[in-house]
Amino acid sequence: MRVKLVAGNWKMNGNLASNQALLQALIPALSPIAGVECVVCAPFPYLFQLQQALHGSSIAWGAQDLCQFDNGAYTGGVSAAMLADFGCRYVIVGHSERRSVFGETDKIVALKFAQALKAGLTPILCVGETLGERDSGVTEMTVARQLDAVIAHSGVKTLAQAVIAYEPVWAIGTGKTATPAQAQAVHAFIRNRLAATDAAVAGGVLILYGGSVKAASAAQLFAMPDIDGGLIGGASLIVGEFAAICRAAQPAA
DSSP states (O other), X not given: OOOEEEEEEOOSOOOHHHHHHHHHHHHHHTTTOTTEEEEEEEOGGGHHHHHXXXXXXXXXXXXXXXXXXXXXXXXXXXXXXXXXXXXXXEEEESOHHHHHTSOOOHHHHHHHHHXXXXXXXXXXXXXXXXXXXXXXXXXXXXXXXXXXXXXXXXXXXXXXXXXXXXXXXXXXXXXXXXXXXXXXXXXXXXXXXXXXXXXXXXXXXXXXXXXXXXXXXHHHHHTSTTOOEEEESGGGGSXXXXXXXXXXXXXOO
16 A cells, blocks of 8 residues: 655745744644655755754655756756755655746756656656646646656656656646546556556555645545645645645545
8 A cells, every 4th residue: 555645845935933933833743644754845945954853753854856967067056965965855856837937848857857866865756737738638648748758768667766746737826726536537647657667666656636735625635546645835834734634645544
């Protein structure tokens, strides 16, 4: 049985004082939730703060992005090795905001994915379609293209060391959420596509749902057979909301 995972993505939010208050409240609220791994992904400047606050707790931590290159003359870049230095276990790769706002291509995402694995990090690989792509009936084609770029570069077996997050772009930060059936359909498509090449990888990989998940919608989403947890944006900044989402992922007794 696959373990559930819920990762909070703070995006570009927070400061030292508010982060500390949030982390100190999260530790008891999430410590621990049986059968669920809880993760916090913060902006680069606050990774040391996460390392200090969460070390020894049940909460793992990670970064929201990384550079596609090794250490060197890449001003402003942050390498996978640097993230590992701060004890990161996870790193988000290919988030839709990185793709749409910062122009990251499928090739760049594939390179970042490989860099994460090289440093021993677990990439949380984001895939998903825009509203226009969904309305045009090319959701599966879009998700397949994004997934195939990584597989072509690193091989399907590397996904056994990764997490996939399906994020319908039209449901990120909009307050809209895919219905459990809509989300399940794409999750099943991803798993079936992997199974056509490697059944063991397909059966074991965690596939998260991300897209305005709230405590009120989490239980129904996480009850779907191919949804293994969530990548949570704004709600991860609210202790009670994030804790409730994490608890909603807990397997039934």
